[in-house]
Amino acid sequence: MNLAIPDYRQLSPAVAARFERIRQRPVILSIQDLEKKFGTDGATHTAFDNVSLDIHRREFICVIGPSGCGKSTLIRIVAGLDEATGGAVLLDGHAVTGPGPDRGMVFQGYTLFPWLTVRANVMFGLEMRGKDTTTAESEAREWLDMVGLGKFEHAYPHELSGGMKQRVAIARALANEPRILIMDEPFAALDAQTRCQMQSYLLQIWKKVDVTILFITHDLEEAAYLADRIVVMGANPGRVVEFIENPVPRPRSAAQFLTAEYLSLKARLEELIHPPTETGEEDRLPMVKLTNVGDDVE
Amino acid sequence: MAHRDWLGLKMELPRKRRLLLTLLSFLAPVVLWSAVSYVPWLWHPLVRITAQGDVDYFAEDMDVPRADFDRELAKTRAAGTTPPEGHRVNPLYLPAPHEVARAFYTAFTTEPRLPNEPWLHESLGHSIRTIFWGFVLSSLVGVPLGILCGSYRFFSRLQEPFIEFFRYLPAPAFGALCVAILGIDDGPKIAIIFIGTFFQQVLVIGNTVRKVDPALIEAAQTLGASRWRLVRRVIIPASITDIYTDMRILLGWAWTYLIVAEVVGTMSGITYFINQQARYRNFDNVYAAIMMIGIIGFSTDLILAWLGTVLFPWKRKTRTASGRPSLWSRLRPKPIPA
Structure with missing residues (x-):
């Protein structure tokens, strides 16, 4: 079976034109030949190598791959929380050496500061950058209004639902007006319904704010719904398998889930991430037969 | 389900039952104590002589073992002389609940026997002062040092191995040394409480700070x-509630060092009171004084727990991972609605 994304340049000239325009924009973040090895001398384990990627302004990039492909390590290096063993990460042409407010981060776990109210959480970064309290307060309120949580400014994080917490975390990261927003499986811990809602919120926010997004996920549909470009990584060792320009036109909606673009994209992603085994069979557990009970079931 | 079952494994009990059981936990020992004190045939191993009769070595208000009394009684009966009279009592060291209850009041109102002896409230005040200064001095150094050790590997490596060693040296062992250095008054007592608290404090707080979610x-x-x-803005606030809980537990430990500390140098405070009263054989006062330590310690902890809910509003809904309220949160008063 040979699945391929239909040539969207013919399917949808508008989409092709959009990618052409994106390529004209300045590069915000440049990952060059990045490599990460763990361990010392003898027994080294390569998390990934040969990863290169240019992210353009206001682009929405999703990195997808099976567990163990090093995608989390990759963005921890971009965020400055980890160090690469080779290559470089350039933000606006300057090498990244440590964590900083120019790269906002939203984590998978809830990392709001539990001792601060929702508003004080959003104010945290503003205060770190030396803004006075009054300015920080009014700016924080604006960001909370934007994620639709203005009413909850005095609540404590433990009083919010998981989805609300992540919206505050997004507001907190965006309040610093970062060049790029890094999101590490931010919705993975949410239930399916909330996750869909959050994806739609994120697109709305992205539309309103001048920000570039680097988004890690292991959910194919999430990547297909959100991304401009999808970076597909493979494991053992971690590497980039393919760059896919997402053919699904914007604005995105649930109505697109049955379009040819969406389905062919999804099929291609499936093929890359869950490649068929050599025998053509799916992975089977070596099972011992215990009873005949299931024999008449297919 | 939980409402029907008193013994549901790990199941929370309804509020009423919880209160009832709390009450019972205090009531049960009191009931046992009352039974032993008031029901004559349960124990009462002695006989208090009320009339000497013709036994020479008996005297009024003397307590003799029951066997001796019975033997003398039989002897006098056989000889036809006047038998001794008496009633069964418990030993002096086990006063009845009402005597101890009365002592709670009378211990405060009884004038000391010796002119220089402190009143009970002065003794208690002295003890509390000793604890206070020992604990405050220890915390002034121990808390910042613990936070440094928890935050920076540098300080952890530099301090903790030695502290880990030092913590095994029992604080009372330094008694003689403390007296030699600090004299016989309050100095060495405060020092003993400091030594007993400080080393644990640095390690416990260092550990708590290390547990902050990376x-x-x-x-x-x-x-x-x-x-x-x-x-300042993340590590301290993230661990402050746990540090606060640690401090409450450490304060409890400090109380256990009090009695040892007060024997060092000139005996003082509540220990002196207890010793004197035992010497006078006022065991009701001894029990009352011991219980007072418990009451002061426990109520201090309750007040600190309540203060915690005021200080740390984000912890008001504290639940343990299992969804059960933690031990401390159950002792806390209800949260104040916002």
């Missing part, structure tokens, strides 16, 4: 916090 620190770093501000 994700919170990373989140703060991506928001532009670094170095000292990371400690």
Whole structure:
């Protein structure tokens, strides 16, 4: 079976034109030949190598791959929380050496500061950058209004639902007006319904704010719904398998889930991430037969 | 289900039952104590002589073992002389509940026997002062040092191995040394409490601070916090509630060092009171004084727990991972609605 994304340049000239325009924009973040090895001398384990990627302004990039492909390590290096063993990460042409407010981060776990109210959480970064309290307060309120949580400014994080917490975390990261927003499986811990809602919120926010997004996920549909470009990584060792320009036109909606673009994209992603085994069979557990009970079931 | 079952494994009991059981936990020992005190045939191993009769070595108000009394009684009966009279009592060291209850009041109102002896409230005040200064001095150094050790590997490596060793040296062993250095008054007592508290404090608080979720620190770093501000704005507030709980537990330990500390140098405070009263054989006062230590300690802890809910509003809904309220949160008063 040979699945391929239909040539969207013919399917949808508008989409092709959009990618052409994106390529004209300045590069915000440049990952060059990045490599990460763990361990010392003898027994080294390569998390990934040969990863290169240019992210353009206001682009929405999703990195997808099976567990163990090093995608989390990759963005921890971009965020400055980890160090690469080779290559470089350039933000606006300057090498990244440590964590900083120019790269906002939203984590998978809830990392709001539990001792601060929702508003004080959003104010945290503003205060770190030396803004006075009054300015920080009014700016924080604006960001909370934007994620639709203005009413909850005095609540404590433990009083919010998981989805609300992540919206505050997004507001907190965006309040610093970062060049790029890094999101590490931010919705993975949410239930399916909330996750869909959050994806739609994120697109709305992205539309309103001048920000570039680097988004890690292991959910194919999430990547297909959100991304401009999808970076597909493979494991053992971690590497980039393919760059896919997402053919699904914007604005995105649930109505697109049955379009040819969406389905062919999804099929291609499936093929890359869950490649068929050599025998053509799916992975089977070596099972011992215990009873005949299931024999008449297919 | 939980409502029907008193013994549901790990199942929370309804509020009424919880209260009832709490009450019972205090009531049961009191009932047992009352039974032993008031029901004559349960124990009462002695006989208090009320009339000497013709036994020479008996005297009024003397307590003799029951066997002796019975033997003398039989002897006098056989000889036809006047038998001794008496009633069964418990030993002096086990006063009845009402006697101890009365002592709670009379211990405060009884004038000391010796002119220089302190009143009970003065003794208690002295003990509380000793604990206070020992604990405060220890915390002034121990808490910052613990936070440094928990935050920076540098300080942890530099301090903790030695403290780990020192903590095994029993505080009372330093008694003689403390007296030699600090004299015989309050100095060495405060020093003993300091030694008993300080080393545990640094290690316990260092550990608590190390347990701060690293994700919170990373989140703060991506928001532009670094170095000292990371400690001040993230590590300290993230661990402050746990440090507070540690401090409450450590304060309890400090109380256990009190009695040892008060024997060092000139005996003082509640220990002196207890010793004197035991010497006078006022065991009701001894029990009352011991219980008073418990009451002061326990009520201090309850007050500190309540203060915690005021100080740390984000912890008001504290639940343990299992969804059960933690031990301390159950002792806390209800949260104040916002």
